[in-house]
Amino acid sequence: MTLLLALDLIVVASTLLYAGAIGALGAIVAPVVFRSGISSAADLMTTIFGRFDRVAGALALVALLAEFAALMRRRSETTGSKQSRLNHVRSALVAVFSLTVAIQAAVLSPGIAALHREGVQRGVGPRGATFDRMHRASSSVGKLAVLSALAIAALALKNRSRDPGVS
Numbered sequence: 001m002t003l004l005l006a007l008d009l010i011v012v013a014s015t016l017l018y019a020g021a022i023g024a025l026g027a028i029v030a031p032v033v034f035r036s037g038i039s040s041a042a043d044l045m046t047t048i049f050g051r052f053d054r055v056a057g058a059l060a061l062v063a064l065l066a067e068f069a070a071l072m073r074r075r076s077e078t079t080g081s082k083q084s085r086l087n088h089v090r091s092a093l094v095a096v097f098s099l100t101v102a103i104q105a106a107v108l109s110p111g112i113a114a115l116h117r118e119g120v121q122r123g124v125g126p127r128g129a130t131f132d133r134m135h136r137a138s139s140s141v142g143k144l145a146v147l148s149a150l151a152i153a154a155l156a157l158k159n160r161s162r163d164p165g166v167s
Contacts (some may be wrong), residue, residue, distance in 0.1 A: 004073055005160075010066040011090075012156045014059040015097055015149035022142050025052060046113045053105035060101035063152075067094040083159060090155040097148035100141050108138040 029048065033041050071091050074084075111134050120127040122135060 004070055007066045007070040007073070008156050008160065011063050011070065011094060012153045014063040014066070015094070015152045018056055018059045018097075018101065019146045019149040021052065021055070022146060025049075026142070042116055046116055049109050050113065053101075053109050056101045057105050060098040063094050064098045067091055086155055086159050090152055090159070093148050093152050093155070097145055097152065100145040100148065104138060104141050104145070108134055108141060112138060 025048070030045060033045050033048075038044065067090070071087065074087055112131065115127065115131045115134065118127070120131050122128055122132045
């Protein structure tokens with residue numbers, strides 16, 4: 001296995017692991033917890049999202065470092081070639097992915113958690129409107145991260161199919 005293939009696998013695996021995990025969290029865990037009738041459901045989800053953000057941050061860091069290493073390794077490519085352009089697009093997508101994960105973990109999740117601790121309810125009063133906006137922004141940022149992860153995987157596959165060293 002070549003170094004570039006290993007780096008590509010690390011980037012794709014870490015971003016798709018995030019996409020699958022956030023999908024499971026949003027489609028399975030959150031609905032089950034909130035519909036369970038447990039009085040502390042919101043506290044539980046706040047804890048789950050806090051832990052998830054730490055894991056997501058690690059995945060984003062791994063993806064970013066592996067992509068940087070791959071980009072440095074590919075420096076010798078002919079500038080302007082289609083493959084080189086695809087690699088630069090993928091690098092930009094990894095940066096977008098990492099940035100969305102960082103915004104989620106450093107700004108949105110802590111902001112939502114703080115509002116929850118203050119007893120603010122979504123959609124109730126001015127603070128509730130803020131809570132609702134932050135929740136919608138969090139959802140949008142998460143979707144952007146997932147779309148970035150899927151695009152990164154697609155570009156990696158497309159690039160691999162063009163790589164003459166791949167059999």
